[in-house]
Amino acid sequence: AQTVTQSQPEMSVQEAETVTLSCTYDTSENNYYLFWYKQPPSRQMILVIRQEAYKQQNATENRFSVNFQKAAKSFSLKISDSQLGDTAMYFCAFMKTGAGSYQLTFGKGTKLSVIP
Amino acid sequence: DSGVTQTPKHLITATGQRVTLRCSPRSGDLSVYWYQQSLDQGLQFLIHYYNGEERAKGNILERFSAQQFPDLHSELNLSSLELGDSALYFCASSVVSGSWDEQFFGPGTRLTVL
Numbered sequence: 001a002q003t004v005t006q007s008q009p010e011m012s013v014q015e016a017e018t019v020t021l022s023c024t025y026d027t028s029e030n031n032y033y034l035f036w037y038k039q040p041p042s043r044q045m046i047l048v049i050r051q052e053a054y055k056q057q058n059a060t061e062n063r064f065s066v067n068f069q070k071a072a073k074s075f076s077l078k079i080s081d082s083q084l085g086d087t088a089m090y091f092c093a094f095m096k097t098g099a100g101s102y103q104l105t106f107g108k109g110t111k112l113s114v115i116p
Numbered sequence: 117d118s119g120v121t122q123t124p125k126h127l128i129t130a131t132g133q134r135v136t137l138r139c140s141p142r143s144g145d146l147s148v149y150w151y152q153q154s155l156d157q158g159l160q161f162l163i164h165y166y167n168g169e170e171r172a173k174g175n176i177l178e179r180f181s182a183q184q185f186p187d188l189h190s191e192l193n194l195s196s197l198e199l200g201d202s203a204l205y206f207c208a209s210s211v212v213s214g215s216w217d218e219q220f221f222g223p224g225t226r227l228t229v230l
Binding site: 045091100 | 118147149151158159160161164166171172174204206208210216217218219221223224
């Protein structure tokens with residue numbers, strides 16, 4: 001079974017600054033994907049970024065980028081130029097591939113507050 | 117808007133009762149996943165259906181059951197409800213894209229058991 005750990009229950013950042021959210025995972029699988037999801041106060045789950053485990057290059061989506069360290073089983077999310085709309089819960093998630101079912105295993109989440 | 121709809125948005129009921137949560141996937145999506153988000157357990161996978169067939173089960177209680185109908189909508193049935201079943205229940209639909217699938221989440225159903 002896979003486990004995902006987010007060690008920072010809450011974080012805050014000043015608007016326009018950069019913040020990094022941490023995530024570690026444990027798995028014996030070789031083929032998987034990692035994700036960061038955002039859950040704003042509306043409760044809607046929104047995919048922020050994904051990383052394929054077989055790719056060494058870190059994924060980037062506009063102001064969001066990841067630092068994927070496969071050997072260390074670490075997957076952190078960096079948010080640059082933080083905006084008030086980034087205030088949300090952020091969940092790190094793991095997906096095993098090739099098994100016919102692609103359920104997500106989530107961490108407990110990090111509550112991020114962007115301060116004006 | 118993800119294109120996934122869930123009804124009802126809110127549900128308040130009493131212990132021992134039975135409820136049904138409904139999910140309509142995006143047009144063309146064959147997979148429906150159900151997740152439970154609670155303060156105690158966080159976000160956890162319950163069950164996955166693909167084109168009417170059960171594909172995988174997670175931490176789903178025996179009091180809970182689900183099905184996916186020929187029109188691809190899915191229902192999650194929760195019976196003999198307990199206070200601890202109070203949670204936000206999400207469904208997500210997806211279409212497999214190679215070796216992974218992007219799951220699109222509905223807005224959730226907030227269940228309160230009193």
